[in-house]
Amino acid sequence: MRRVLIVDDHATFRLGLGALLQTVPGVQVVGEADRGQAAVAMAASLRPDVVVMDLHMPDVDGVAATERIVRAHPETAVLVLTMDDDGEAVFAAIRAGAGGYLLKTAGQDEIVRAIHAVADGDLIFGGPVAARVRAMVANNPAPAGDLTGLTAREREVLTMIVRGEGNAVIARHLVVSPKTVRNHITRIFRKLDVVDRADAIRKGHAAGLR
Known part of the structure; x- marks a missing residue:
């Protein structure tokens, strides 16, 4: 069972994703947060296997929240799920400790696969993001x-x-x-x-x- 904390300041998206994941065998949503600081606190108290993290939030942004969570709880994986497909944002998130990066256009199956992948310690990117990352690595070795x-x-x-x-x-x-x-x-x-x-x-x- 993968215990998941969802972090997103858009209530409709957050609640919709939570409802969707609750129907998936092997996944349990243990909490939801709408701010980065709350995410850090809930990660400490709930100790989820995976935090599904948006990047753009009030108070503490997703990159900073990811860094704090991973540094304090290395056993917790972070999967970024955002609308931002900018290559610099991807690298900032990965450097902060995120194990995966998907766009919010990803389908249910892709999100679920990514949750399991990062929980297992894999590094995973959604298709459009992977292409950008490869291009940036090639151009900025x-x-x-x-x-x-x-x-x-x-x-x-x-x-x-x-x-x-x-x-x-x-x-x-x-x-x-x-x-x-x-x-x-x-x-x-x-x-x-x-x-x-x-x-x-x-x-x-x-x-x-x-």
């Missing part, structure tokens, strides 16, 4: 060889990715769960500003990992 933001464990995971190891092999080697490996990979992708394994491997090679 991170400095070659810059892995300074990675922890020692993240560098270890990236090294194994560069060597072609799959998640299951990495999990066995590190003696951790596959979900933990996915969480590491999500953070690696976020810190390196990459959107998939191939981009991460290229960055790793550029840094001298073999």
Whole structure:
């Protein structure tokens, strides 16, 4: 069961999404918030598996709220669901710790898949957003060889990715769960500003990992 907190200042959308998700097997809506500060407080008290977060809200915006929630509760995933398809907004959200980014035009099935994906530690983008992210990564690559933001464990995971190891092999080697490996990979992708394994491997090679 995925426990979900919905954060959106538009009551009609928030209530509609809540009603929709309540009909989905395996998903439980545990709370709703209409402001960023309330979202941070409710995430602390409810400890949801996933926060579905809009970006534009009164008081604390969605990016700042995401950063606070993820920093205080790393076990809670954030899925951004917004109308903003600007590439800079996407990267701001991912850098803040969001595990996924969808537009509000996404269908029910896509939203539900994304909720499960980010809860499992995956990094996921909606189709139109993914195209923008790829274009921005291609046009604004991170400095070659810059892995300074990675922890020692993240560098270890990236090294194994560069060597072609799959998640299951990495999990066995590190003696951790596959979900933990996915969480590491999500953070690696976020810190390196990459959107998939191939981009991460290229960055790793550029840094001298073999």
